[in-house]
Amino acid sequence: MSDQETNELDLTSLMLLSFSTLINELHDRLSELGYGDIRPAHGFLFKRIIPNGATGIELAEHLGITKQAVSKMVEYLESSGYVMRQASPTDKRGKMIVLTERGWSVMRAKEEILVEIEQRWIQNIGAERMQMLRDDLTKLVYEANEDKLLSRLRPVW
Numbered sequence: 001m002s003d004q005e006t007n008e009l010d011l012t013s014l015m016l017l018s019f020s021t022l023i024n025e026l027h028d029r030l031s032e033l034g035y036g037d038i039r040p041a042h043g044f045l046f047k048r049i050i051p052n053g054a055t056g057i058e059l060a061e062h063l064g065i066t067k068q069a070v071s072k073m074v075e076y077l078e079s080s081g082y083v084m085r086q087a088s089p090t091d092k093r094g095k096m097i098v099l100t101e102r103g104w105s106v107m108r109a110k111e112e113i114l115v116e117i118e119q120r121w122i123q124n125i126g127a128e129r130m131q132m133l134r135d136d137l138t139k140l141v142y143e144a145n146e147d148k149l150l151s152r153l154r155p156v157w
Contacts, residue, residue, distance in 0.1 A: 022117060029113045035106045037080050045073060046082075046099065046107060053096035055088065082106065 023040050030038055048054050048062045060070045074097055077083045082103040088094035099107070122130045
C-alpha cells in the first residue's frame, strides 16, 4: 500500500483494519497452538461467561442473537471441549455454561498472544505513542458510551 493510499483511509477504515489485523494474527497463532476451531465470535461468548458462567438467555442478550443461535454455538464449543453445561446454583431447571480447562487454556493463550502483538506494535511506534493512543481511544470510547461500555463489548453482526 502506498503512502497516498494510506493517507486516504478514513478513521473508520483504519480502526477496522487495525482490529482485523490483530484478530487475524491472533486466530492464526491460536490455530498454530491447536485451537483452530475457535472463531472470533467465540471470544465474545467466552468474555461473557468468565468467571462464573452464564445462562443461554444471558448469552443471547449479550451477543444480540437468538437463544437458538447461542444453543448451536454452545453445542459446537461443548463438542470441541471448550465449555460445559452445569446445573445452575439458583434455578433447578436452568443450566450455566462455563469454561472447561481447555476453554481456560485458550483464554490464557489468547492473552499471551495479545501481549506479544502489543509489544511488537510498541516497538513499531514507541511506548509513548502507544500509551497516547490507548489513552485517547479510552477517553473517546468512555465518553461515547457513558455507563453502557461493557454491554457494548460484543460483535457487530
